Amino acid sequence: MTDLTSFSAAELAGLVARGESSAVEVTQAHLDRISAVDDRVHAFLHVDTEGALAAARDVDSRRAAGEPLGPLAGVPVAVKDVLTTKGVPTTAGSKILADWRPPYDSTIVRRLRAADTVMLGKTNMDEFAMGSSTEYSAFGPTHNPWDLSRIPGGSGGGSSAALAAYETPLSIGSDTGGSIRQPGAVTGTVGVKPTYGGTSRYGLIAFSSSLDTPGPCARTVLDAALLHEAIGGHDPLDSTSIPAPVPDVVAAARLGASGDLTGVRLGVVREFAGEGAEPGVLAAFRAAVETLTKLGAEVVEVSCPHFRYALPAYYLIAPSECSSNLARFDGVRFGLRVGDDGVRSLEEVMSATREAGFGPEVKRRVMLGTYALSSGYYDAYYGQAQKVRTLISRDFATAFDQVDALISPTTPFVAFPVGARTADPYQMYLADLFTIPSNLYGGPGISVPCGLADGLPVGLQVMAPTMADDRMYRVAAALESAVGPFTPPAL
């Protein structure tokens, strides 16, 4: 019998729907895989064995009773530990929430349950989604299944590594500056940042509220689209949720899989196609551009002159918002409290709690944001960054007058060795050089595997206009049909 963990989500949904496999069998196969490999990969912070099997049994009994089930019924999914799960530990990778069990489900998780998927557990991440390697997780790093001595990207390295290690066919991430796409690229999997407002932030532990976007991760473009469709769409509980239907991403992925891109105009971002990326990444990207041309796309070069300021603008805007959002971790309403000895004041307890509960990157960003927002520096830093954000959005608008979608490498470098960039925080920030512009603009982006460099995966990023997520699915599926799949060595 073929191992059930080798199937795509679409295939597994078909097996369960036709009764060729039960949801319990599918779930147990993935739980067994987690038991076999996760001591080496460490993609999961919490495995909800009982909850998963109960959900799977429920799917099987309802199917036996002839009840209608969702299109992903019985398919396992892993959820980044930044989304609240009722009664199931939710840490955001931080010691300050180490023992927290939320009293409510995030909208994304509620929709996953409504779609009859089976939640396997919660995945590892950089603390509060701040980082590009999962090395800033308070619970130890995740390892890249392609080479266990290397990082799986971040902040959602757990969600992407779990896919590459065949521990789950689907997972959920969140992307504030590239935290879905960059891990996707370096693990040879697919990662999607939907249009901002296209997926609900309700129950997503806030890092930078104007940028945070939950989204789907999968091993195939079609699977990502199926998951996107299940979790996306308007949510009255999120006031920044866009009141419009999810673009037809599943149809776009199926159309793209035919491998025909005739009539599609793609723009290579000139500023991201030369300097700043490793030679192996650029070589794989150029080969992918040739492939896209062969598939019928018209590829032109487009200039986005302000993209070079996206990284500095982001590292003012995101820390500013984080310094405000993380004020809620005060040792009063949830999580850790340190130093409450009956003598220390509230403020002293608060400072001791935050000092003990936050790791180094979170402290850096909280302080950086506090600085950028302080009077005297506000105009030069935060205010100026917000103006640059406007100019970056205008660059996108100008580009999308000329082309249907933009392409670039997803990240400048392949998976680097654990420990290689932690000494110099700014070197870590460069991992998000190519993904940040879409977050500032709000439009969608996808990373799809496009080749290997020195045996390690390289991702191609497709960026589309706001609420035109379907366009990037079509392009990514076409490329996938021509070059994929990329399978890591056996663990």
Next chain:
Amino acid sequence: MAAISREEVAHLARLSRLAVTEEELATLAGQLDVILQAVAQVGEVTAADIPPTSHSVPLTNVLRDDVVASCLTPQEALSGAPDAAEQRFRVPRILDEDVAS
């Protein structure tokens, strides 16, 4: 020239309610200096007449009908609290802080 002094970093830590150690302070001062010098590049852009963007979705005043709906029970709301008493979050003393500091 350094963009930020050690004294400023200590002040930021206090504003951020982080009881950082002396050793951390030294490390953070150096790292924040590197980061601030890099992000200061935004100042190269001529943007005096450009409106700021705070948010990419052009939605304002999102309202809903005022209807009664289910919500967390007091027990659920307090379930993650480090300390609770009489259906309230229990906090360390807050009076006399000015005297103490």
